[in-house]
Amino acid sequence: MNTASALRAFRALLPALRPEWRGMLRSYLVGTASALALAALTVLTAWAVGHAVVDRTPPGAAWWVLVGGLVLARTVLTWQEMDVSHALAYRVLARLRMALFDAYARSVPGRRREHSGRAAAVAMGDIEKLEFFYAHTVAQLGASITVFLTTLITASVLLPEAGAVMLGGSAVVATTALYWARTARRLGEREQHERSALSERIVDALGALREVLAYRLASRIIAETDTATRRATAITRRRELLAQLVTAVRELVVTAVVVGVIAVSAAAAGVLTDGADARLSPALLPALVALAVAGVAATTEATTTLTQLHPLIASAGRVAAGLNRPPVVTVPRAPRRLPDGPLGLRFRDVSFAYDSRRPTLTAWSAEVAPGEHAGLAGPSGAGKSTVIALAARLWDPSAGTVELVTADGAGFPVSELDDTALRGAVALVDQDATLFHGTVRDNLLRGGRPRPDSDLAAVLARVGATGWIGLDDDLGEDGVRLSGGQKARLCLARALARRPRVLLVDEVTASLDPDTEQAISDVIADFDGTVLIASHRPETLARCDRIIDITAPTGRDREPSVL
Numbered sequence: 001m002n003t004a005s006a007l008r009a010f011r012a013l014l015p016a017l018r019p020e021w022r023g024m025l026r027s028y029l030v031g032t033a034s035a036l037a038l039a040a041l042t043v044l045t046a047w048a049v050g051h052a053v054v055d056r057t058p059p060g061a062a063w064w065v066l067v068g069g070l071v072l073a074r075t076v077l078t079w080q081e082m083d084v085s086h087a088l089a090y091r092v093l094a095r096l097r098m099a100l101f102d103a104y105a106r107s108v109p110g111r112r113r114e115h116s117g118r119a120a121a122v123a124m125g126d127i128e129k130l131e132f133f134y135a136h137t138v139a140q141l142g143a144s145i146t147v148f149l150t151t152l153i154t155a156s157v158l159l160p161e162a163g164a165v166m167l168g169g170s171a172v173v174a175t176t177a178l179y180w181a182r183t184a185r186r187l188g189e190r191e192q193h194e195r196s197a198l199s200e201r202i203v204d205a206l207g208a209l210r211e212v213l214a215y216r217l218a219s220r221i222i223a224e225t226d227t228a229t230r231r232a233t234a235i236t237r238r239r240e241l242l243a244q245l246v247t248a249v250r251e252l253v254v255t256a257v258v259v260g261v262i263a264v265s266a267a268a269a270g271v272l273t274d275g276a277d278a279r280l281s282p283a284l285l286p287a288l289v290a291l292a293v294a295g296v297a298a299t300t301e302a303t304t305t306l307t308q309l310h311p312l313i314a315s316a317g318r319v320a321a322g323l324n325r326p327p328v329v330t331v332p333r334a335p336r337r338l339p340d341g342p343l344g345l346r347f348r349d350v351s352f353a354y355d356s357r358r359p360t361l362t363a364w365s366a367e368v369a370p371g372e373h374a375g376l377a378g379p380s381g382a383g384k385s386t387v388i389a390l391a392a393r394l395w396d397p398s399a400g401t402v403e404l405v406t407a408d409g410a411g412f413p414v415s416e417l418d419d420t421a422l423r424g425a426v427a428l429v430d431q432d433a434t435l436f437h438g439t440v441r442d443n444l445l446r447g448g449r450p451r452p453d454s455d456l457a458a459v460l461a462r463v464g465a466t467g468w469i470g471l472d473d474d475l476g477e478d479g480v481r482l483s484g485g486q487k488a489r490l491c492l493a494r495a496l497a498r499r500p501r502v503l504l505v506d507e508v509t510a511s512l513d514p515d516t517e518q519a520i521s522d523v524i525a526d527f528d529g530t531v532l533i534a535s536h537r538p539e540t541l542a543r544c545d546r547i548i549d550i551t552a553p554t555g556r557d558r559e560p561s562v563l
């Protein structure tokens with residue numbers, strides 16, 4: 001990644017971080033003041049030593065007051081720096097995560113299938129690295145540059161040759177570090193690649209533990225993981241060796257600068273000519289050396305920070321890509337109000353394609369009257385889940401409209417409704433529905449309005465979930481302790497707890513035993529509202545008032561008896 005794309009990546013994150021500009025400025029000011037105070041202390045001490053040795057005069061009261069003040073200021077500033085940057089770090093972390101989750105929420109489920117492990121790594125690892133960058137690194141970089149410029153100007157005013165030596169030394173330090181950084185960056189890229197591949201493999205293996213055990217894949221996965229870990233570790237070791245080499249070069253240059261400044265200062269102070277042509281008091285020599293060392297140290301710090309930015313640039317690129325994901329649905333500027341009362345569904349000439357090669361739906365039309373229970377039938381891959389997702393406005397069609405219709409036939413395109421109104425009216429129970437971490441109560445209330453426990457208990461009773469689970473029971477990760485049938489019941493309970501007017505159901509009975517299918521179908525049949533249920537199962541479809549054949553070109557209905 002070149003400098004331009006690096007800047008683009010960091011700039012892309014700025015809109016999300018704009019509200020934090022004051023915090024960043026404060027962090028820079030406090031960091032710079034602290035670094036300048038330290039540099040000033042070093043130079044003042046060297047100056048006092050020079051005067052004590054050369055002029056045989058101890059530092060006066062003003063010097064003690066100044067040094068005392070600087071020590072105090074440095075102590076307060078160091079504490080402040082930590083305080084400011086930690087507070088900023090938390091805010092940056094929260095802002096980036098909120099912006100990323102918001103972008104995901106608007107674009108997931110996207111039309112492309114994605115690796116959830118990668119998305120999680122961006123949200124957790126990449127943002128943590130960037131938090132450090134914005135809260136600490138930017139301020140540090142600014143402070144180092146300011147200290148370098150201040151010391152360079154001061155040294156040049158005192159003795160231009162010393163300024164020139166310092167500038168030369170700093171240039172060598174910066175060039176060598178930046179030159180080696182290219183190799184370090186290449187190694188870093190390979191290391192990052194190896195580590196991401198490794199973490200994806202681990203996430204895959206953990207997510208498919210049942211298959212790993214059932215197919216005896218454990219030893220192969222362990223061996224592959226071991227090889228990948230070794231590869232990543234070998235690259236890390238090479239990168240660290242390179243870093244040590246750069247450090248050694250840097251120390252050599254610092255020594256050369258010290259010797260150079262001593263030489264030019266000694267010449268200017270007339271040390272070699274017994275004071276003839278002296279332009280500088282010899283007492284200033286230690287102070288000049290201290291200035292030069294502080295300046296080169298600041299350059300070192302700045303270039304080291306710059307050379308270590310590469311992983312951050314990659315992280316910024318990934319987070320920026322996440323933040324700039326195109327939203328799958330657009331937000332209406334002036335949302336329409338949904339009237340009270342029963343609502344049905346209308347699909348008018350709806351076309352949709354996941355990719356440009358093959359359309360899933362072409363000018364597809366169908367209608368479900370308010371209060372009607374309609375089944376959606378058709379062969380696998382015909383687009384039933386797609387129709388359900390369009391009705392839930394997880395995606396927008398490329399052409400045509402999806403509407404909620406009132407009893408008098410007025411249509412309200414879902415794309416013209418505000419999200420809260422739509423989610424309040426329509427609930428979806430998906431074939432791969434996920435239960436969240438937390439208790440049953442948390443899951444039933446998630447996203448909905450607060451409800452008394454008695455209401456929630458009634459919903460649990462409605463789906464036949466009493467007896468084996470209670471509102472306070474913890475579900476673990478995605479209801480890992482539950483059977484497929486139990487999960488289906490809880491997902492249905494979660495939808496019903498929202499008291500929707502339209503219930504969308506996608507293949508929830510597909511893998512259930514006949515008794516559970518019957519129980520779930522009973523609950524759906526009792527639902528007092530509109531239902532659109534996609535299913536392959538004749539038993540489930542037989543409970544509907546009407547069946548819509550998705551393959552019929554105009555959404556023509558066929559009778560249940562045909563199935």
Ligand SMILES: Nc1ncnc2c1ncn2[C@@H]1O[C@H](COP(=O)(O)OP(=O)(O)OP(=O)(O)O)[C@@H](O)[C@H]1O
Nearest residue numbers: 110111112113354360379380381382383384385386
């Ligand atoms: N996220 C996606 N990205 C790309 N293609 C997809 C995606 N989801 C579905 N498809 C494709 O779109 C078509 C319709 O899929 P859909 O899941 O809607 O069919 P379905 O009738 O519900 O199938 P099934 O009965 O097997 O669940 C299929 O060809 C499928 O491969």
